[in-house]
Amino acid sequence: MSLTWTDHVTGRRGFLVVDRLVRGVASGGLRMRPGCTLEEVTGLARGMTVKEALHYDPAARYVPLGGAKGGIDCDPRDPGAYGLLVRYLRAVRPYVEACWTTGEDLGLSQDVVDRAAGEAGLASSVQAVYPLLDDADAARRRLADAFAVEVDGIGLDELAGGCGVAESVLTALDRAGVAPAGARVAVQGLGTMGGATARFLRRAGLRVVAVADIKGTVANPDGLDVEALLAARDAHGTVDRAALRPGDRELAGDAWLSADAEVLVPAAVSYAIDPVNQARIRARWIAEAANMPVLPDAEDLLAARGVTVLPDVVVNSATNAWWWWTLFGDIDADADEAFAHIRRALRALVGRTLGRAETDGTSPRVAAHAIAADRLPAIAERFGWYG
Template structure:
């Protein structure tokens, strides 16, 4: 792994809590990557995520597109987002990072933070926008900003388009894998860890495609039903943190321990919550055929190696959950308009192409899908650098 361009740690002068920023790479002088807030967030974690963002950006490089992929970056704050001090810590972190946000780093919601909270804190910190560093690269800044604002105002069945874009990409990744394997959607069972923004949207799109969601896990435990859960009812009962109101459960729904989603009888597992969830020990409990990484870095490398020997395919986060980031830029740069139908069509087409490329290469070379994704990135980064330079 290459050394990141910038790596720093900030200490809050009020609470002593720490925040991190890693800019892995700049393209045209700008990088892209969300800001997460969770207790225990480390610099190493943020560095890994920043490297992943470099890869996600490169994977969506299209020489004909208006959107030109940026470099990769990530921010992280070691604080429980539910802590009463959390918002004030966030504002102070953003003030400290102001020079980077103004010029080099575009950011947005990630684990523990919603875009609404980020936007409010950004304004309080005296910044124009969490993505203002990219504005100088736009042909028509006013029109681009209005287009993105319009897109964020779109709702589909009461859920914001910004919350659905990523899950649409994850679901399309699952469907592409099923199609390649000749597995019908009907009767295919799915277990999802996390019913927040990404997990909830993924579950919705997969259920709409005809798959059966047989287990979902949140902070209270796992809800399971071998006959399939009522996904819409569970989604409607969630609180702001993705926790399901147990009053919404039906007679056949069982409440199981928090890690029961791992061993659910399902063909597809979707870890969509926290990093480092599947390790060398608990991977032995998994019987699914595919693990589709909606979360960032949920499968540890040693676990992935063991799963590969067992014939279980891990579709990696750098591909699977990249649609949220790409949707932002496709919209801002003008590759798509603000509407939901156009967004979903573009996401599905782009993700299917990308997943097909990855799985074809993995099969041809006898390597994991992650290794195949890394190989595609290794091919594309020099092309991007040749066209735009290494930094500026």
């Protein structure tokens, strides 16, 4: 199911795509960015179906849902963006109430989504899943408690996804025999996902040599002070340049692509790496912290050059999974427990994906989709498939 909504106030458009329902419910975030299209949201919704299936564990309380996604064509910095968000949520309210569980995505934080959902008359952005819970009240308290947890001044909800991206990178390095202390990384985007990824990778021993935001790229071959940059960013991930050290250099916005690094982490917009600019990449691995940052043709060209793309459906899946592990009761509202669970799950999933790719002679993305395809019939047989 797909729909296009036009705002009667601004004329801007919003989109909702439900790719598949499992037990009558689908999961997928809501993004806001200028230029967002129905085609983009459709691809994201299909990706969510795969992400959910990849985390299917018959022994777990969390049962994967179907895939969906929402999008609004607007700059989140626009003064009218919040009002537009509220009107969009009012328009799609019946779907949020009945079948679409949503949350933060590119351009939107969870607190903004929650506030707008309340103004739109919704009890919660994930209320459609409540009928599937054994004890909805206890589950809601557990999730609220988890969102209140902070680690070094950053919310656990903002760190979960980055922990998964970092563990994906570390797993790939381990399989290749590359020590984290000898690896360098460049990150595009220092928002929720990119910022958390940079923090976890730096703490794991990697050197973060470049980060990019809307103002440009900041680079230092000796390594950037990640914690200082995180402390100096605004709500949209833009770093105050007053926090830079003497050895830090300000470069062009796309300079992160050609950074002298083993790992690139595109953690901002979709379609960031295309068939032309991929030629500038010198990294050995690209970890897709963003959704769909590498275009298919570019990925083929990168593979021919020996560059491995760790796909978004695996790499950035921890944010979504953490929500459901917490809500369904597989983990409690505890940072150490959450990080340990994420690390175990992502290390196993990345290892399985890379192993399948080697065995089948395919890319990690094709392997991940094959693993999901193996699991979807089992989910459908157990819970039914609608869509």
